[in-house]
Amino acid sequence: MIAGSMLSYEGKKRAVLLLIALGVAVWIAVDAAAGGSAHWSRVLARLPLLLTGSASGWPINGGFVLNIMLSLASMALATALGTIMGLATLARFGPIRVPAFLLMNFLRNSPWLVLLFATLYFLPFEMHVFGTVIPFPPFVKAVIGLALPTAANFSEVIRGAVQSIHSGQWEAARSLGYGTGQIYRHVIMPQALRRMIPGWMNLYALLMIATALATVTGIQDVLTILNTLLAMENERVIVYFYLTILFLFIAYCYPIAAIARRWERAVKGESL
Amino acid sequence: MFGLDYSWLADPAYQQWLLTGVVNTLKLAALSSSAAILIGMLGALGLTLRIFWIDALIELFVEVFRNTPPLLQMLFAYFTLSSLGLRVTDPSTGLSVPLLSAFACAAISLSLFGGALAIEAFRSGIETMPRAIVDAARSLGYGRWARFWRIEAPIAARICLPGLTNILTNLFKTTSQASVITVPELMYYAGQIYNDTFRTLEVMILVLLIYVVLVSILTFAMARLEALMAFPGYGRGH
Numbered sequence: 001m002i003a004g005s006m007l008s009y010e011g012k013k014r015a016v017l018l019l020i021a022l023g024v025a026v027w028i029a030v031d032a033a034a035g036g037s038a039h040w041s042r043v044l045a046r047l048p049l050l051l052t053g054s055a056s057g058w059p060i061n062g063g064f065v066l067n068i069m070l071s072l073a074s075m076a077l078a079t080a081l082g083t084i085m086g087l088a089t090l091a092r093f094g095p096i097r098v099p100a101f102l103l104m105n106f107l108r109n110s111p112w113l114v115l116l117f118a119t120l121y122f123l124p125f126e127m128h129v130f131g132t133v134i135p136f137p138p139f140v141k142a143v144i145g146l147a148l149p150t151a152a153n154f155s156e157v158i159r160g161a162v163q164s165i166h167s168g169q170w171e172a173a174r175s176l177g178y179g180t181g182q183i184y185r186h187v188i189m190p191q192a193l194r195r196m197i198p199g200w201m202n203l204y205a206l207l208m209i210a211t212a213l214a215t216v217t218g219i220q221d222v223l224t225i226l227n228t229l230l231a232m233e234n235e236r237v238i239v240y241f242y243l244t245i246l247f248l249f250i251a252y253c254y255p256i257a258a259i260a261r262r263w264e265r266a267v268k269g270e271s272l
Numbered sequence: 273m274f275g276l277d278y279s280w281l282a283d284p285a286y287q288q289w290l291l292t293g294v295v296n297t298l299k300l301a302a303l304s305s306s307a308a309i310l311i312g313m314l315g316a317l318g319l320t321l322r323i324f325w326i327d328a329l330i331e332l333f334v335e336v337f338r339n340t341p342p343l344l345q346m347l348f349a350y351f352t353l354s355s356l357g358l359r360v361t362d363p364s365t366g367l368s369v370p371l372l373s374a375f376a377c378a379a380i381s382l383s384l385f386g387g388a389l390a391i392e393a394f395r396s397g398i399e400t401m402p403r404a405i406v407d408a409a410r411s412l413g414y415g416r417w418a419r420f421w422r423i424e425a426p427i428a429a430r431i432c433l434p435g436l437t438n439i440l441t442n443l444f445k446t447t448s449q450a451s452v453i454t455v456p457e458l459m460y461y462a463g464q465i466y467n468d469t470f471r472t473l474e475v476m477i478l479v480l481l482i483y484v485v486l487v488s489i490l491t492f493a494m495a496r497l498e499a500l501m502a503f504p505g506y507g508r509g510h
Contacts, residue, residue: 016328109487111445114480121473212341242348246340253339
């Protein structure tokens, strides 16, 4: 009680979470003593394979690192596509705005998995452009398939950020003789950019989570490797493998989401 | 058109599969959405109690389910719940079968995933509640319950509605991942059809269109609901 009254509400909450973490650690220890250590050692033996796709941990052939690489490549593409799409939906010129808007809504309303499948079958094995051959290995298809819905969501983030800038800013800039392009470049975008960043980071965390779907393209991502491994393991060990993979995702995505939230709170105060 | 072959669509068997798939998708979505909203409400109410250990437990739940792939959650539920001992012996055959069907596993894990998102949405909705109005109600002599039902709940519902729309569409789209654990919904039957006909691209385009139409109907309905419920100054009312 004395210790309780000394802690703040947040402090007490953190203490409970710490206690839960401790409880989990104790449970793992007890379970390990009761025969679980054999299961954990199987997981540990396979960990390099799950992380990098090769049994010795090097070179990188897949695994969780491939998921990270996939998410980074996909995010880069999605940011570029999403910026174009987002600005197009803000255009005043109808023939640009309306198709961009329809495309954005189409991509936003389609399930990631179905879109990924459609991309997989839609893109050819390789493409011939002016004599050069551009191959589409499954990894590239997965990058594109995951980038499409992310781009649509990012364009919505851009739209939201630009529209959240007070209209007074537009009027002030226009009365100072700025053109539309100049207003975007010098007045709106520097402010909107700050507000976009939390949304962009949240989207990245979401994309990283969605890379689990890439297993359907047949690339050696963490889930594909997991499924191959599980075929060789007994039923009891499966639980330990799943817990490990779940933990990997939390360990990677939670910090990103937490930073995004902190930034979001910091940006919220800016009204003008 | 464009070299696409849709002649297989004339086959009544495939039509029946697609229809069954759509019905099962709708069932799964309806079931997990209702459960998710319920979990979200309970969670958000639990957070308003300001009891630190309840707060910590809810936060843990939300973070775990938000930061792991729903696909992995479903696979985990499907493969491990049965191996952890949740099995029953079928009296007619004497075989030990998992207690939970694939559909039940998908529904449970989608409910928990959606519930985690809903708690977060409702919590932020309650946070943005205009305190001045609540204080005004208090000064007018509203009691605790009257204040909740007549002032706080109606405002909170309207603030939370856009977030809820996002969650429901997200959940609807995520139901397609249940096909991976062999739940016979639309995406599963799509696989069955192209395994039969080898028309992978055609089947996927059709299924994509069906999903987009269904999700668009959902977003349209929610937008209508938002417009109907709007009152001046809140949500779309201004």
